[in-house]
Amino acid sequence: MMDFTGKTAVVTGGSRGIGRAVCLELARGGANVALCYAGNETAARETVQAVEALGANALAVRCDVSDGGQVSGLIDAVLHVFQRIDILVNNAGVTRDNLLVRMSEADFDAVIDANLKGTFLCVKAVSRLMLKQRCGRIVNLSSVVGLRGNAGQVNYAASKAGIIGMTKSLARELAGRGITVNAVAPGFIDTDMTAAMPEAARAAVLAAVPMARMGAAEDVARAVAFLASDDAAYITGQVLAVDGGMAM
Ligand code: NAP
Numbered sequence: 636m637m638d639f640t641g642k643t644a645v646v647t648g649g650s651r652g653i654g655r656a657v658c659l660e661l662a663r664g665g666a667n668v669a670l671c672y673a674g675n676e677t678a679a680r681e682t683v684q685a686v687e688a689l690g691a692n693a694l695a696v697r698c699d700v701s702d703g704g705q706v707s708g709l710i711d712a713v714l715h716v717f718q719r720i721d722i723l724v725n726n727a728g729v730t731r732d733n734l735l736v737r738m739s740e741a742d743f744d745a746v747i748d749a750n751l752k753g754t755f756l757c758v759k760a761v762s763r764l765m766l767k768q769r770c771g772r773i774v775n776l777s778s779v780v781g782l783r784g785n786a787g788q789v790n791y792a793a794s795k796a797g798i799i800g801m802t803k804s805l806a807r808e809l810a811g812r813g814i815t816v817n818a819v820a821p822g823f824i825d826t827d828m829t830a831a832m833p834e835a836a837r838a839a840v841l842a843a844v845p846m847a848r849m850g851a852a853e854d855v856a857r858a859v860a861f862l863a864s865d866d867a868a869y870i871t872g873q874v875l876a877v878d879g880g881m882a883m
Contacts, residue, residue: 637864639666643717644863645709646670647700647757648727650678652826653776656852657724658682660860662691666722669713671698673727692717700727700753710760719768722863723761725754725775725798730828732787743790750794751801758805762814771814772863775802776855777874779822779882787836795820799874806872815871817862822878825849846879 648654649670672679679695686693698709729749731742765771781795806816858877876882
């Protein structure tokens with residue numbers, strides 16, 4: 636288990652799925668965990684209770700990461716309670732799948748705003764503090780779809796490929812100040828996001844997984860925690876696929 640004693644982590648989209656598993660993994664290592672969520676207050680409360688049951692401190696803040704004002708409010712709230720931020724995990728994400736000919740401009744914008752602009756806004760808000768501290772860990776959730784593309788996900792693939800470019804650029808900008816920036820690219824993970832897929836699409840994706848099974852949110856969370864830990868001090872600008880071999 637990794638040691639995060641005395642560290643504070645902000646996990647966006649921590650109410651459910653991979654984000655919740657990341658909150659719990661960091662809490663197991665002793666981190667204070669601040670999570671944000673879009674609107675599912677019940678799920679956010681459940682994550683807070685699960686973190687506290689592990690003996691760690693938790694804070695949940697409702698915040699739409701695509702809104703700069705709300706992101707500032709999130710960071711202010713976290714600093715008010717925990718005084719510092721050592722780890723940022725940009726996990727909040729949405730899909731609005733459709734084939735290109737049927738994809739509306741609104742669906743394209745909504746996904747880019749939440750996934751790509753949201754990551755930019757959170758990094759910008761937190762980097763100021765990390766630059767002053769001269770240390771920090773930023774982990775961004777990309778996707779196998781950002782590496783390979785996927786029919787029906789032009790908006791989502793663009794957002795997740797954009798996150799990879801953003802991660803590498805940020806890594807170069809921030810490396811000299813002791814801040815690492817890496818991405819994790821999950822494959823086909825068992826969460827609400829994939830449960831919403833039609834059965835035929837799920838079967839087609841599964842057929843492309845060499846390990847022939849879905850991953851668990853915890854599989855991704857352990858990779859995120861590693862990149863957020865002291866053990867990953869000399870790793871930056873990397874994309875770690877957690878995908879049962881899908882993207883190789
Ligand atoms: P999920 O189960 O659908 O959960 C999404 C989380 O993001 C929820 O906590 C949700 O909050 C939050 N959220 C959504 N929009 C937000 C916004 N605008 N502002 C703040 N929070 C927002 O998703 P998941 O499957 O765990 O995926 C987590 C991340 O991994 C995403 O970035 C996703 O693209 C990426 N990923 C997932 C898979 C997969 O197979 N599941 C594969 C590759 C990459 P509420 O609970 O309030 O709605």
